[in-house]
Amino acid sequence: MSHVDILKLHTLKATPQRLCVLDVLKNYGHATLEDIEKQTKLKFPTLSLSTIYRNLNEMVKKGLLSELKLANKKEYYEITKENHAHLVCTKCGSIEDFLIDTNEIIKKAQMSTSNTILDATISFDVICKECLSRK
Numbered sequence: 001m002s003h004v005d006i007l008k009l010h011t012l013k014a015t016p017q018r019l020c021v022l023d024v025l026k027n028y029g030h031a032t033l034e035d036i037e038k039q040t041k042l043k044f045p046t047l048s049l050s051t052i053y054r055n056l057n058e059m060v061k062k063g064l065l066s067e068l069k070l071a072n073k074k075e076y077y078e079i080t081k082e083n084h085a086h087l088v089c090t091k092c093g094s095i096e097d098f099l100i101d102t103n104e105i106i107k108k109a110q111m112s113t114s115n116t117i118l119d120a121t122i123s124f125d126v127i128c129k130e131c132l133s134r135k
């Protein structure tokens, strides 16, 4: 599906700025606000940070983008996909999607506590393949 179609599907107008943000996220996989600002400003030098932020928030609200809050890390944005966990390299900081059924993990956790689990960000500290081969 093209990014124009994805925006339409989420009842958002396909503005050049939004399309640019989606391109950046597609390339990065997971990008911080700073990453997105840097890359979109290459194409739209006059674009303000508040406009970028507003666009990101709108796309998060519509469910097109997800915010990723990892411990000790900046907030990342990614294009929403099926539930997944993350592999975070402790050496280079790279973030990789890890397709496991996080709902299943949350369900199991919920059975072990009387508290109500609202949400979970599941990540694993790893040494990535690149760092391992660089040794």
Ligand SMILES: [Zn+2]
Pocket: 089, 090, 091, 092, 093, 094, 127, 128, 129, 130, 131, 132
């Ligand atoms: Zn690494």
Ligand SMILES: [Zn+2]
Pocket: 030, 078, 084, 085, 086, 096, 097
């Ligand atoms: Zn991800």
